Structures are given as C-alpha cells and as structure tokens.
Amino acid sequence: MYCIGNHYRVFCTLMRGGTSKGAILRTIDLPTRSEQRDRLILRLFGSPDQNQIDGLGGGTSLTSKVALVGPSHFSEADISYTFGQVSLDKEVIDYAPTCGNMATAVGLYAVEEGYVEMTEPVTYVRIFNTNIKRIIVAEIPVSGGQVQYEGDFSIAGVPGSSARIMLDFPHSEGAFTGHLLPTGQPTDRIELSYGRSYEVSIIDAANVVVFIKAEDVGLTGCELKEDIDRVNGSIGIIEEIRVAAGRKIGLIDKEQEVSPSSHALPKIVFVASPQDYVTANGHSISRDDCDILARYISMGSLHKAFAVSGAVALAAASKIEGTIPNQALSANASKTSLSIGHPSGLLYVEANIKRAGSGYQVLRSAIGRTARRLMDGYAYIPISVLKRNEVVAQQ
Structure with missing residues (x-):
C-alpha cells in the first residue's frame, strides 16, 4: 500500500465468483491491525451507504463482498482465504460466515497468480478458509497451459456459459459449532417472544443455516422478492426465528442487539416440496426437474439465486432423516445429489x-460454479481514513 498525494493506493482485483462479485485484496497490501484494515475496506466499498455510490460496492449483499488472500501457513493448503461480508448501512464487516461463490473466484485467482502449479486438465487448489478453518478444494479446468474460460456450463443467475469449476467442501461439518447437528436433533422447536413456536432444523456445514417450512411463515416456497414483500410480516417473523435459533446454539449473545447486517450468522432458508414455478427471469421450472424448493435469506432480503455455502448445508440436511429439508424432498430424489429450485433456476x-458415532461426516459436497476475473487496478482511499502516524503494511 502506497501513499499518493492525499490518498492511499491499494492493489485490488475485482472478480465474479458464481452469483457473487467482490474485491480480492492481498493481505500483504493491507494494514496489519484489524481495525485499521477494516476502516480501509469499508471506505474502499463506500460503506455505510445503501448505494455504496462512493466506493466499489454494488449496493447489494451479493456485490459487497471481500476476499483477503495470501500464502497459506499450512502445508495442506495452497492459499489462505478470509471472507468478509461488508455491510451496506453500518460500519461493519462480518467475518463470521463464509462464501463459496467467492471461494470459487479465489481458486481461479490462485492459479492465475501462481500460488499453485498449473496442471492439465484440472488444477486442484486447496484453499484454507480461515472463517470455518476448513480446506475447500477448487477444481480449475486448464488447457494448453492456460485457465480454460470457455465452456458450455451455465449457472442460474449468471448470463451466458463458461467452463465449469467444481467446488468441494469435504469435512465441512461442524465448522462453527463442532457438529453437523449443533443441537444433536434433526428438528427443534423455537419459541418467539409473543408465544408462537416454530419447528426448525439447524445445520452446521460450511455455514450455520436454519431451515424452516415455507408454509409455517405463510409462504409457498415459489416466491420471488416482490412476492415476499407483499406477505405482511413474513420477513420479520423469519428474522425473529433466525435470531432465536442463533441464541439457542450460542452464536448470538442473549443480550446483544441484532440486525441482519450486524450478524450474518446463522443464515436462514425456507423450503417446500417441488412445485411448478416461474423464475425471476420468466423461465418455467417443472416440479419434475427439482428435488426441493428453497429460498435463501441474505442480510434480511431474498437471495437472487442460492448461496453455495447454503447449498452445502441444504444438501447435508436433505440426507439426514427427519430434518425439515429431508421431509420436503421429492420421493424420486437421488441418494447422492440434489437439485435445488431457487429464484433464478436450478442448482445441482x-x-x-x-x-x-453419534453424529455425521460430510465426505463430499461439491457444486458446479463459474468465475471470471473482471478487473485489476488500484483502489484509492482518502488518507483521512487512517491516521498518518499509524503504521501500515508496505509492499
């Protein structure tokens, strides 16, 4: 990081990974103290501001993400990756959750930046994700000594097609609580302050996710964002359930004031059995083409597609008898795979x-993704963000 006139200049790579977009920053280029680093990143994104008009953020939770990367200190991994969800309306970066979509981008970045030796036809990148303290494996297609970008694989929520990157989350169970089922039960009963209770399944795989039945909160499972907004109180009830579940397993302190932007974990998803529905792009999805309908809530709003880490948890939950996702599964669902119907289409x-023993292990949970490097360059941060006499990392 350099001081140029009245600005700091920080090298930055903008990448799309799956249905997310964010900035990849090298840890060597950032302040060594976490509070200084976070102030710089918030200013880089233009937060707090819902539009992030004075920064690189895109004004949505899907485009306000940061990946901090550097060499791994573990021999089992090629690169270290820390994910941060940059708040739109608060001076907060949440490092509690992880993001599989951005992990896809990090895998591609690692190959192109030489963190791992390129091999054909697939280069396996072992990513140590500091958020969950687990290794994620990105399988990057390589041809003719170069990363293969062109291909016929497409994912819902991203236009066009390109080469497929498989992202595997082996042994992702218990990333935050130590157990795939944090309470030891496939379902639990959550009671809210006004006395009504809801059945939930809490799953810890890649991220901690709370699953509820769509019908229990007055929904069908086919909703798009505008549909949920029309159902009075549904988002509020979903948020109350999320917070109560988080407190039940100790992720949220009982005395803390909580909002979707201040506490990203646990995540919450409502599910339903397969039905015919229409995507946000107007495409018709047949009930015969999916095993389950699922809607993922991110920072208080409906995700435009479905989060990768959420899909890992959903796939795991669907294979455990008695969980809410397992109850909603199609009778014809495969024992080894899952087709998720979400607002933008299908996710395999x-x-x-x-x-x-008394728990479960995730041997493999792999998802097909695509990624692309969008831009390299320098981000400029006003020097007022950091005091002149504070020591910052120098390249």
Missing part, C-alpha cells in the same frame, strides 16, 4: 454424508 449439488 453432489453430496456424500455418512454416520460417524
């Missing part, structure tokens, strides 16, 4: 779960 996940 491969899953292999096995019993291990």
Whole structure:
C-alpha cells in the first residue's frame, strides 16, 4: 500500500465468483491491525451507504463482498482465504460466515497468480478458509497451459456459459459449532417472544443455516422478492426465528442487539416440496426437474439465486432423516445429489454424508460454479481514513 498525494493506493482485483462479485485484496497490501484494515475496506466499498455510490460496492449483499488472500501457513493448503461480508448501512464487516461463490473466484485467482502449479486438465487448489478453518478444494479446468474460460456450463443467475469449476467442501461439518447437528436433533422447536413456536432444523456445514417450512411463515416456497414483500410480516417473523435459533446454539449473545447486517450468522432458508414455478427471469421450472424448493435469506432480503455455502448445508440436511429439508424432498430424489429450485433456476449439488458415532461426516459436497476475473487496478482511499502516524503494511 502506497501513499499518493492525499490518498492511499491499494492493489485490488475485482472478480465474479458464481452469483457473487467482490474485491480480492492481498493481505500483504493491507494494514496489519484489524481495525485499521477494516476502516480501509469499508471506505474502499463506500460503506455505510445503501448505494455504496462512493466506493466499489454494488449496493447489494451479493456485490459487497471481500476476499483477503495470501500464502497459506499450512502445508495442506495452497492459499489462505478470509471472507468478509461488508455491510451496506453500518460500519461493519462480518467475518463470521463464509462464501463459496467467492471461494470459487479465489481458486481461479490462485492459479492465475501462481500460488499453485498449473496442471492439465484440472488444477486442484486447496484453499484454507480461515472463517470455518476448513480446506475447500477448487477444481480449475486448464488447457494448453492456460485457465480454460470457455465452456458450455451455465449457472442460474449468471448470463451466458463458461467452463465449469467444481467446488468441494469435504469435512465441512461442524465448522462453527463442532457438529453437523449443533443441537444433536434433526428438528427443534423455537419459541418467539409473543408465544408462537416454530419447528426448525439447524445445520452446521460450511455455514450455520436454519431451515424452516415455507408454509409455517405463510409462504409457498415459489416466491420471488416482490412476492415476499407483499406477505405482511413474513420477513420479520423469519428474522425473529433466525435470531432465536442463533441464541439457542450460542452464536448470538442473549443480550446483544441484532440486525441482519450486524450478524450474518446463522443464515436462514425456507423450503417446500417441488412445485411448478416461474423464475425471476420468466423461465418455467417443472416440479419434475427439482428435488426441493428453497429460498435463501441474505442480510434480511431474498437471495437472487442460492448461496453455495447454503447449498452445502441444504444438501447435508436433505440426507439426514427427519430434518425439515429431508421431509420436503421429492420421493424420486437421488441418494447422492440434489437439485435445488431457487429464484433464478436450478442448482445441482453432489453430496456424500455418512454416520460417524453419534453424529455425521460430510465426505463430499461439491457444486458446479463459474468465475471470471473482471478487473485489476488500484483502489484509492482518502488518507483521512487512517491516521498518518499509524503504521501500515508496505509492499
């Protein structure tokens, strides 16, 4: 990081990974103290501001993401990756959750930046994700000594097609709580302050996700964003359930004031059995083409597609008898894969779960993604963000 006139200049790579877009920053280029680093990143994104008009953020939770990367200190990994969800309306970066979509971008970045030796036809990138303290494996297609960008693989929520990148989350169970089922039960009963209770399944795989039945909160599972907005109180009830579940397993302190932007975990998803529905792009999805309908809530709003880490948790939950996702599964669902119907289309996940003593292990949970480098350059941060006498990292 350099001081140029009245600005700091920080090298930045903008990348799309899956249905997310964010900035990849090298840890060597950032202040060493976390509070200084976060002030710089918030200013880089233009937060707090819902539009992020004075920064690189895109004004949505899907485009307000940061990946901090550097060499891994572990011999089992090629690169270290820390994910941060940059708040739109608060001076907060949440490092509690992870993001599989941005992990896809990090895998591609690692190959192109030489963190791992390129091999054909697939280069396996072992990413140590500091958020969950697990290794994620990105399988990057390579041809003719170069990353293969062109291909016929497409994902819902991203126009066009390109080469497929498989992202595997082996042994992702218990990333935050130590157990795939944090409470030890496939379902639990959550009671809200006004006395009504809801059945939930809490799953810890890649991220901690709370699953509820769509019908329990007055929904069908086919909703798009505008549909949910029309159902009075549904988002409020969903948020109350999320917070109550988080407190039940100790992720949220009982005395803390909580909002969707201040506490990204746990995530929450409502599910339903397969039905015919129409996507946000107007495409018709047949009930015969999906195994389950699911809607993922991110920072208080409906996700335009479906989060990768959420799909890992959903795939795991669907294979455990008695969970809410398992109850909603199609009778014809495969034992090793899952087709998720979400607002933008379908998401395919491969899953292999096995019993291990009184719990479960995730042997494989792999998702097909695409990614692309969009831009390299320098981001300029006013020097007023950091005091002149504070020591910052120098390249």
